[in-house]
Amino acid sequence: MDAETKAGKGVLGPRAAVVFALVLTLLLASLSGLVMLPAAQHLRSLQDGRQAEATLVAAGSGCFLGGCKVRFEAEGRTVVANLPVGSGHGENVAGERLTVRYREDDPQVVASQDDVGGGGPAAATVVFGAGAVLFLVMAVWASVHVRRQRRTEAG
Known part of the structure; x- marks a missing residue:
């Protein structure tokens, strides 16, 4: 052939x-x-970050790719930040509560307590x-x- x-x-x-x-x-x-x-x-790196209670603002299947947003209070102000790539909250829906860890000097750097491992x-x-x-x-x-x-x- x-x-x-x-x-x-x-x-x-x-x-x-x-x-x-x-x-x-x-x-x-x-x-x-x-x-x-x-x-x-x-x-x-966020395992030792400050802890806060947050609300999912945007959730869905794009969470693992960095598409989820959370809103939380940090040092007296409201912060809306993206969860990083690798977040495991794809099954969650907007409005759900979760615990996050964030950097004290930059609250925009945040991750779910469940994901910091x-x-x-x-x-x-x-x-x-x-x-x-x-x-x-x-x-x-x-x-x-x-x-x-x-x-x-x-x-």
Whole structure:
């Protein structure tokens, strides 16, 4: 079967498979190291922050991506702040009460008391990192396989 027939049937060539695996490796490694790990560290940094009772102003499925807002009192003034990436309040609805931790010097930096352990983003860091390693192994295996095929065909 020639390359055009294989391409027409949706089969990737060996080089395309290696490139695809490398792209997925880079994507997953980037998500792990550049997004989820800093999110987990940020959440953990608020463990010793000031505590306040807050009301969810905006909630929903976008909470894990940083789309939730809370309103709370900090040092005599009302603060409306976004919960950070990795927040686990997607099932909550606007108007619900929760406990938050915030930085004393900047009340806009806030996280839910339930999230300051950083568990969600830390787990995502591990999963994305493991996926990156898996696709890297696949890329190496595919590269070795392609080289062996070339040697067999040339030999």
